Amino acid sequence: MGDLEQTIAEFDTIIAEYPHSQFWHQAHFHKARTIGWQGKIDEAIKTHQAFAETYPQSPLAGESLWKA
Numbered sequence: 001m002g003d004l005e006q007t008i009a010e011f012d013t014i015i016a017e018y019p020h021s022q023f024w025h026q027a028h029f030h031k032a033r034t035i036g037w038q039g040k041i042d043e044a045i046k047t048h049q050a051f052a053e054t055y056p057q058s059p060l061a062g063e064s065l066w067k068a
Contacts, residue, residue, distance in 0.1 A: 004038050029060040032067065 011031035014023055021027075028051045036044030044067075052061040 004034055007034050025055070025058045025060050028055070028058070029064055032064065036067075 008031055011027040011034070014021060014027040015031070018024060029048075032044050032047035032051060035047055048064040048067045051058070052064040055061055058064075
């Protein structure tokens with residue numbers, strides 16, 4: 001597993017196992033950014049949009065939509 005894949009897996013762990021963590025919103029946001037760094041632009045856009053639409057109250061929702 002490459003570094004970016006490992007990073008995404010770690011974000012997925014935070015998202016799944018620590019929903020009340022202060023880093024939960026950041027994990028979603030940075031997961032989408034990391035997917036983009038892999039060159040998977042369409043997937044990154046969809047991930048940013050899904051996060052912002054599912055969690056519009058997130059402090060990172062607006063920035064996530066802007067990134068999409």
